[in-house]
Amino acid sequence: MEPITINRTESKLRVAPEWADVCFTCGTCAGGCPVSGVDGMDPRKAVRMAALGLDQELIDSRFPWICTLCGRCEYACPQGVEILKMMRRARTLRERDKVPGPIHKGVAMCLERGNNLGIPKDDFLFLLADLSKEMDEDEGFPGFYAPVDKKGANIMVTVNSKEPFGEPDDMKFWWKIFYAAREDWTTTSTEWEGVNWGLFSGDDESMREITGRIVKHMEELECKRLLLPE
């Protein structure tokens, strides 16, 4: 076995330079982590890997991905080691085509077509109109419709694409509340996605771009408040 050369200054994962020295390996993190033990996962091991310069090994491992980034370890750590930040950084450093599952594809789709699932504008607008008609005519909310690109609305509402895609009636929960509150709200015809998967894939640049588009729509429509879907 080759000896490991520790290079503290060049570590890609050393987002908080003090961790290696301050982690006591006390196990407070591991004790409160529901995924400790799976695949030999232990937050302390991940911290040690980063501290010892095993950056690439950690980036290539399953640890940063079976971790749900819940932050309970970091919250509980008596030494303030930034475990959550390190795990997300390891996700960032994974090559994009090796990000597991659909989350990077969703980010790419969102950048290209304005929402994670690639729902076309015409389909979205027609769906909103169709659901609005149901509420207006059959469900006891006469006069209801879903306002789109309404200038000067009080609240601009973003949407979780899973709803128009697979659970469209769930959008009516908020719509009925808006109806009861007589709220002046609107959503946008494009780039209405409110779920930013860059948060999970570790892609800060895309997150910024997607968020920037929402801000741009808010400014153009002169809306006062922004509501995210959760």
Next chain:
Amino acid sequence: MISVHDLLKEYIETGRIKVDKSIHEELTTIHDPCNYGRKSDKAFGHAFYEEPRWVTQQCCENFVEMHPNRANNFCCGAGGGAWAMPYEAERIYYGRVKAKQIMDTGAKMVIAPCHNCRDQIMKSLTKEFGMDIETKYLWELVCDSLVVEPWTEEEIKKANELRDAQYERDDIDLEDQEW
């Protein structure tokens, strides 16, 4: 930017919407999502712990806490994109802790103020761990508790005009298309 918690609380507090708590008699508990708790606290200096509890208790007669809760609450198991990632066995195993927390309360309804958490609890944990429980979004609970003050003829007429103008602008004809 406004969070769902702030807006729901504002609507109820200022009387813009009315809710009837007698609709939900069953024992109800609430799940603290990591993103609205620990992570919001760290990123924005405020964790949404009390707002969803207050809103829930405006809509429910009987409330019970999970333990541990707030900053020490356990993740549902589907955070960080895990709901969409190909680690299903790990996600369900992770969720065993959440399932036990929920079952220990004896509640019949659990409120989730996060899409991911709701999907994990409702579509996965309920089945995997045989939980006898209903899961609702926080805003779904509010919606189901609404007492709607009917719109006047004038309000309806005005909204219809705005709708017609919007549909004309966007070229939407519901009669014309098959869905």
